[in-house]
Amino acid sequence: MSDRYYLTDPGHVLISGATGAGDRYGGKSSTAHWWISSLIDNGWIDIAVVIDPGSGPYSFKTYKTLRGMAQAYQSGVRRFSWQSESAVSDVVRFVDELPGSACVVFDEAWMYADDSGMLDVVRNLGNQDDPIRAIVVSQRAWDLPDSIRNSIPLKVWCGPITSEGEQYFKSSGMGHIPESVDLDPYHWLVSDGGELVETNPPVPEGFA
Amino acid sequence: MTDVDPQEAARIATETHTESEGIPGDVSPHEPEPDSSRGSSVVDGLLETDPDSSVREYQDLSEPAANMMIGTVKFLNGILGDDRAVGGGKPALVNFLQAALSFVSDSDSSSGDPKPEPEPDTPAGAIGGEINE
Numbered sequence: 001m002s003d004r005y006y007l008t009d010p011g012h013v014l015i016s017g018a019t020g021a022g023d024r025y026g027g028k029s030s031t032a033h034w035w036i037s038s039l040i041d042n043g044w045i046d047i048a049v050v051i052d053p054g055s056g057p058y059s060f061k062t063y064k065t066l067r068g069m070a071q072a073y074q075s076g077v078r079r080f081s082w083q084s085e086s087a088v089s090d091v092v093r094f095v096d097e098l099p100g101s102a103c104v105v106f107d108e109a110w111m112y113a114d115d116s117g118m119l120d121v122v123r124n125l126g127n128q129d130d131p132i133r134a135i136v137v138s139q140r141a142w143d144l145p146d147s148i149r150n151s152i153p154l155k156v157w158c159g160p161i162t163s164e165g166e167q168y169f170k171s172s173g174m175g176h177i178p179e180s181v182d183l184d185p186y187h188w189l190v191s192d193g194g195e196l197v198e199t200n201p202p203v204p205e206g207f208a
Numbered sequence: 209m210t211d212v213d214p215q216e217a218a219r220i221a222t223e224t225h226t227e228s229e230g231i232p233g234d235v236s237p238h239e240p241e242p243d244s245s246r247g248s249s250v251v252d253g254l255l256e257t258d259p260d261s262s263v264r265e266y267q268d269l270s271e272p273a274a275n276m277m278i279g280t281v282k283f284l285n286g287i288l289g290d291d292r293a294v295g296g297g298k299p300a301l302v303n304f305l306q307a308a309l310s311f312v313s314d315s316d317s318s319s320g321d322p323k324p325e326p327e328p329d330t331p332a333g334a335i336g337g338e339i340n341e
Contacts, residue, residue, distance in 0.1 A: 066211060066213075066214060066217035067211050067212045067217060069217065069221070070212070070217040070218065070220035070221035071220065071221075073221035073222075074220065074221050074223060090214050091214075093214035093215070094214040094215075094217045094218055094221075097214060097217075097218030097219075098218055098221060098222065099222070
């Protein structure tokens with residue numbers, strides 16, 4: 001097992017960071033983009049799907065119907081983007097029906113936090129023969145329900161750690177992390193089960 | 209709601225006899241094709257070299273022997289029902305075969321120079337200050 005086991009481990013990931021478009025900080029969606037692209041480029045997963053109602057940096061083709069996704073799959077496409085917060089559970093069910101392992105990025109997850117599809121992936125679909133791994137992206141992790149956050153011990157924070165972020169770490173029992181890490185913009189720290197694993201440099205700019 | 213039931217969509221997707229007819233009106237026309245030429249990151253090396261069934265896993269063997277080993281493991285996984293999710297232990301028979309191949313490899317060390325070790329801490333194509341999410 002490598003030091004960076006979490007990259008290819010099937011465990012779900014929650015990426016947060018008090019940053020946003022137009023800010024001088026950023027990197028959550030870019031990190032998710034790099035992560036899922038690397039997984040499928042290197043054969044760790046068979047299908048890559050991005051739920052992206054916020055127009056993130058993803059280079060995957062966007063599909064507007066399940067039929068379109070199905071026909072594209074039939075012609076060999078394995079990367080899909082769904083730019084809507086509606087029918088997420090249908091997309092998840094479709095992906096679950098396909099053979100092979102998959103990873104789904106749930107970007108701007110707070111917009112559809114009540115959708116059963118994301119919860120189903122996080123709670124159930126990561127533990128099956130053809131697992132679906134979730135990379136959940138939300139600016140404020142605390143905007144997501146406990147049922148999501150508590151099911152994802154692997155948490156990533158994209159720098160810097162703002163005062164709001166410090167409060168989040170403290171309230172999550174991880175107050176020691178911001179005390180010990182000075183996280184630069186675009187750098188990202190990884191914690192697992194409340195313990196700091198490591199910090200990483202920014203992902204390549206091409207994924208932004 | 210979507211246009212078709214997810215199970216029906218999956219059935220359409222996995223049909224094998226239909227040729228692609230294009231998807232008019234369904235694909236955003238401005239989306240670029242996936243781009244795999246973005247340069248490397250400090251963590252890319254591990255993703256590229258660490259899969260379960262890779263030559264990297266058998267770096268003590270020559271490359272042809274390693275490739276043979278990978279094929280053997282895949283064959284045995286098919287028999288034994290192993291899969292990637294298990295993520296670990298190789299059957300004793302595999303270890304035996306690996307030892308045997310290692311012996312063969314040792315006697316054929318002139319078959320090629322070993323590949324250089326990847327350097328996981330290669331500096332990233334670092335992002336400057338211009339990322340917008």
